[in-house]
Amino acid sequence: MKYAYYPGCSLEATAKEYNQSAKLVARHLGVELWEIPDWSCCGATAAHNNNHLLSLALPARNLAIAEAEGLDVAVPCAACFNRLRAAETAVRESESMRATISEIIGRDYRATNKTRALLDVMVNEVGLEKIKEQVVKPLAGLKLAAYYGCLLVRPPKLTAFDDPEDPMAMDRLIDALGGEAVSWSYKTECCGGSLATARGDIGVRMIYQVLRHARDAGAEGVVTACPLCFLNLDMREAQAAAAHGDQFQLPIFYFTELMGLALGYAPKDLGLTTHFVNPLPLLEAKEILRHPATRRETA
């Protein structure tokens, strides 16, 4: 199983643990990730808010490189995934758009390849059965809120991935890893994205709502598939709680980090030591870091 890999800018910076853990678990599960050489930024929200054509051309450049190699593209970042899908769909649906984009990026691009979210590849291509077979350290007793945010599942016509109101891919993955996915109502609420930087008053309130609802549903941690969601929730958790006279210790995880743990990798190899909210105390309390062979017998 081979995919062109488009990490996106965040995975080289604030989300480097996502990159690290994604590559590790992919290799473990026999998924070859061919990193698109000299990939460029997808333009993110800034491009499509400012210029429609630019917002399609920037991702198309990367898709064209993968297409020339005959590969579908696997994308860990939910925001990049959404933008790449937008470009792919626009080109596939309109011959004139195809010509325009090809001219702007100076390469031929016909959208014959497909963009897939890395979560989709793991759950639906590698498959939960195969992942389950590889689990050596089940996330036993760990209650987690699967947080999808917006761009992974919306708009459904574009993402064509999971139910836009009640997606289950990550929930089923958590269960396959031996953990327990809680049922909660904020799994697709927006984290505020870049509003947290420009309008902190709004962003912090949105972040607080997500975290509070996860905690109130009994979750001990939140699982994400988006570097923006992760950064907002992890880095601003203390600020968001304080602003509302509340307090939490709710670690945030990338789904690939949890996969890595269950597959037997050490926290350090997965980047779990670089979070703002330290997840290690929780993992230790649940005895997840201990190898089953050395785990204390509980009567």
Next chain:
Amino acid sequence: MERVELAGSLRRNQALKSQVEAESGVVLSDCYQCGKCSAGCPVAAWMDYTPRQVIRLLQLGLVEEALKSHTPWLCACCQACYTRCPREVNLPRLMEVVRQEARRRGLINEKKVDIFERAFLGTVERYGRAHEMGLIVQYNLQSGQPFKDAMLAPPLLLKGKISPFPMKIKDVAGIKDIFTRVRARGGDRS
């Protein structure tokens, strides 16, 4: 909002209204004002007009009123409204177009949002990738809040999560060409 004479304003703004429809691909009369979009909008509480009201203004030809609204600048592009609209009105796309038209007229209602996005695109044009550290510094200076999020920067640096140096791709010229060609098509009129 002051008193308006609707028939006249509709007549006066017909061209602008059609332009917004053409650019966004949204047929304004598709919206039957059920309000489902606004009910689920996570940012509605901070908006001056709810998303439904923005469409209503446009339907009535009160385009200038829509252009003066903060709503398009605050839209988080979360796609909840578009996903749920029974008439499949692509509201986030409409918001983009309204906001772009507002910018052309110098109506930038959320300066910080605009500065942030301009700074972001600036780093992409220059390096081919977003440079988070440069972006934060530039954003803070331009928005007149040099110490914003200052307490978050040292831990980010320490954890190796942001770098003071941008990551330049090899084919920067190719990226510059993309920006230039888009501009040549009148894409970026601001």
